[in-house]
Amino acid sequence: MSSSPGRPSPKRPVLAGLRSALPGNRKELLDAALLFGPSVGAAVLLEMTFDLVLPAIPTGLTLSVSLLLLSARWLRRHKTSPSFPLESRRLPPRIEALIGRDREVREVADLALKSRLVVVRGVTGIGTSAVAVNAGWRVAPEPEQQHYADLRGQDRDEPENWQSVAERVLRTLGRPLGPIKDERVAAQEVSTTLHLSGRLLLLDNVARWDQVAWLPRHVPGSRIIVAGDLVVAADDLNDVEVVHVGILDAADGLELLRSRIEAEQMGVERLRDEPEAGDRLAKRFLRRPALVVGIGRWLTQNRKESIASLVDQLEAGPRDRVLQVLLDLQLRRVSQEARQLLGLLVYAPIAELGTDGVAALAGSSEDEAGQAMEELSRYGLAEMTRRRIRVVGAARAIVTSPDGKPGDAKPERWKAALQRLVKHFADRADLLADRLPQEEARGWFGLEDRALLQMLKMPEPAPQAAESLWRIADALEVWFALEQRHEERREAACALAKAAKKLRYPDAWATAELRLCLIALELGEPGRAREHFDEAARLQAGVESWPAQLHLARAATLLAAGDEFAAVEAALVQYGQALPGGDTTGQATRLINMAVLQIRRGQVSGFTGRKDGTAPQHGDAVPHESVPGTQDEAHRLYRDAVETLVQALEIARRSGDLRAEAHTLELLALVNRCLGRTHEASNGWEEAAELYDRARDTIGQARCQMHRAATLPEADHAEAAKLLWSAVERLPAMGVSTALAWLHLARVDPRNTREQREKGLAALAQWDEGAEPLQVTEIRRRLESL
Known part of the structure; x- marks a missing residue:
């Protein structure tokens, strides 16, 4: 595959096929990019060793299956660029005069101080968040003790799922993420972090109980508060403390209103001058703090209007839409610039934007955008928190587009606004992805990754924004792969495939399918991987014109499905031939992949060379007889693999690629x-595990722990069990490595062999029908014999 003269030098994973989607360059996939990109220097062996017995096995009787993926080399150069605001993890400011809520605040604080999970529950607009925040300041008055997350997601119609919430929580607590397989592991991370710490975790605006049901109920020495209008079943809250926030007394509502307008003496005088209207107002409309605040704004901004006229207008509207009626009155007073901004915000693909995003959407300066945001906030049409804006739900229902059309019709300037917004985020994502894994870049992606994903998932992607959407998909792949958040990787790749299909960009669609193929392989799903590979191949021209990465994906899917070594070797040869000249990292990838193939051939040769065709059993007194010459052939292949890997290791170290070096x-x-060098193998896996830890690759680290456990002698079964239990918590639910870990556990910690057997077999479920490698067959046989 040749390089295009006008194409920028790929500095990190530029999505294969995405640049080619641009005008004038539609024919080729870029030479990067199944998983990370062209700067990669190594392939990864994900599903590895099958150690037939613990603690020791004869030479040459180990089987492995390899899934050939690319690893990432994160750039270490610094660029001159603006700094980016990061999400604050401290509590919002307390409300000094929280009228009518002293009892609730005190109750929440007292329960939280008992180290119990406290749920503060109330309908929208009732003041649930204010109660939780003020209680939080009571139990954790020092900012260093506070951890806060607002769980209102970027999708207005669908709250975030529990995995996404767990990631937000762990990031707020400063914990490394890695793959979150189940609720138990996430809860344990929270418990470990908060135990005896004296710290507070407050999760605000929770929409559904299943978002937080995984949280530990009791962590000694810590406080956890959950607040929101939770949708729950009747018995969901049986094991937690619940404080319900109800409506205000009319007197408290009137007092709250007075406090809101006390700076405007004319407003207070009007309440005194119109006692009957004030009484009607208090009894009918001052029971919810959100409505009280809105009425206070109206009174201070409409000094010539009587309270009676306001009450009449509110009573004339629908009883269940009083806030909409009030905001409709406010909308009439908003400037044209702010009204135009509101019309655009209503249709934005994400629910919340910072000042820079608002400026891009409106096509204005950040100062102008900030002024319009402040005006919308002042009139109650939007909420402003930490220089970010979100349109109030009631305002969305009454807004009219700036072109005077009904509320469900997008403004005429919408297409240009959307294009600006998506390009703005694409430019930022490009810049920050180049700076990963620096903390500033991690912080920005941690704040904006759901916004990026939501834009990529737009139901009606704009053709004019296609190039920006592809760049967003590219950056998300880099970010989610670095974080090992494979379900989000899959979600982003699916969104890319859908958008590319809808916009008729076959190269981008093929790239998405290749990513889905590699993700499926990494998660131990060979059948699904083959489906995605076939779709990617269908979208490309004949085999002779395939891009290099498609040949590599073919080799990976073939190895996952069986032992067709000749076909795999042919695919790797084609991969090398398709690499552009001078691509040293691509050549390193080819070297490691060829070494993997040599190892696989050697293992299968050693295994099938046994005359009885069986693997050795633990405790065999006499080694089984081997077919003459087969062990010699296996050893020759292993020695060839060593020579190949030494070359690849030199390239990996020269490039500074931690993950490639670890692999x-x-x-x-x-x-x-x-080769029977158990001590050297154990030391090698220990060194690789340390590199994986530095690269924040928890799956690679878990694999090395599993391998090391297999080398420990029988006297160290307790240590082996410790390593294996740590490994199974971080390995994917499916796959050979996971099945092997459960098999090893059944040998060194056989307290629950039946459960370990079932979990091991479940990890191999993707091979239940269809072809499978010899190693899968043997692991399945051994699990079934437990």
């Missing part, structure tokens, strides 16, 4: 194990 060391340790 190569992991493979070298495997070869040492195959």
Whole structure:
């Protein structure tokens, strides 16, 4: 595959096929990009060793299956660029005069101080968040003790799922993420972080109980508060403390109103001068703080209007839409600039924007955008928190577009506004993805990744924004892969495929399918991987013109499905031929992949060379007889693999690629194990695990722990069990590595062999029908024999 002269040099994963979607460059996929990108220097062996017995096995009897993926080399150069605001994790300011809520605040604080999970529940607009925040300041008065997350997501119609919430929580607590397999692991992370810490975790605006049901109910020495208008079943809250926030007394509502307008003496005088109207107002409309605040704004901004006229207008409207009626009155007083901004915000693909995003949407300066945002907030049509704006739900229902059309008709300037907004986020994502894994870049993506994903998932993507959407997909792949958040990777790739299909960009669609293929392989789903690969191949021209990465994906899917080594070797040869000249990192990838193939051939040769065709059993007194010459052939292949890996390791170290270096060391340790060098193998896996830890690759680290456990002698079964339990918590639910870990656990910690057997077999479920590698067959046989 040749390089395009006008194409920018790929500095990080530029999505394969995405640049080619631009005018004038539609024919080729970029040479980067199944998983991370062209700067990658190594392939990864994800599903690795099958150690047939613990603690020791004869040389050459280890099987492995490899899924050939790319690893990432994160750029270390610094760029001159603006700084980006990061999300504050401290509590919002307390409300000094929270009238009518002293009892609720005190009750929440007292319960939280008992280290119990406290749920503060109330309907929207009733003041639930204010109660929770003020209680939070009571139990954790020092900002260093506070951890706060607002769970209102970027999708107005669908609250975030529990996995997304768990990621937000762990990020707020400063914990490394990695893959979150189940609720138990997430809860344990929270418990470990908060235990005896004296810190507070407050989750605000929770919409559904299943978002937070995984949280631990009791963590000694910590406080957890959940607040929101939760949708719950009758018995969901049986094991937690619940404080219900109800409507205000009429007297408290009137007092709150007075406090809101006390700076405007004319407003207070009007309440005194119109006692009957004030009484009607208090009894009918001052029971919810949100409505009280809105009425206070109206009174201070409409000094010539009588209270009676306001009450008449509110009573004339629908009883269940009083706030809409009030905001409709306010909308008439808003400037044209702010009204235009509101019309655009209502249709924005994400629910919340910062000042920079608002400026891009409106096509204005940040100063002008900030002024319009302040005006919308002043009139109660939007909420402003930490320089970010969100349109109030009631305002969305009454807004009219700036072109005078009904509320469900987008403004004429909408297409240009959307294009500006998406390009703005694409530019920022491009810049910050180049700076990963620096903390500033991590902070920005942690704040904006759901916004980026929501834009990519727009039901009606604009053709004019296609190039920006592709760049957003590229940046999300970098980010989610770095964080090992594979379900989000899959979500982003699916959104890319859908958008590319709708906009008729086959190259971008093929890239999405390739990503889905690699994600499925990484998660132990070979059948699904083959489906995505076939779709990607269908979208491209004949095999002779395939991009390099498609050949690599073919090799990976073939290895996951069986032992067709000749076909795999042919695919890797084609991969090398398709690489552009001078692509040293691509050549390193080819080297490691060829080494993997040599290892696989050696393992299968050693296994099938046994005359009885069986694997050795633990405790065999006499080694089984081997077919002459097969073990020699296996050893020759292993020695060839060592030479190949040494070359790849030199390139990985020269490029500063931690993950590539770790992958190569992991493979070298495997070869040492195959050659009977147990001590060298154990040391190699320990070194690789340290590199994986530095690269924040928890799955790679877990694999190395599993391999090391297999090398420990029988006297160290307790240590082996500890390593294996740590590994299974971080490995994917499916796959050979996971099945093997459960098999090893059944040997060193056989307290619940039946459960370990079932979990191990479940990890191999993707191979239940259809072809499977020899190693899968053998692991399944051994699990079934437990």
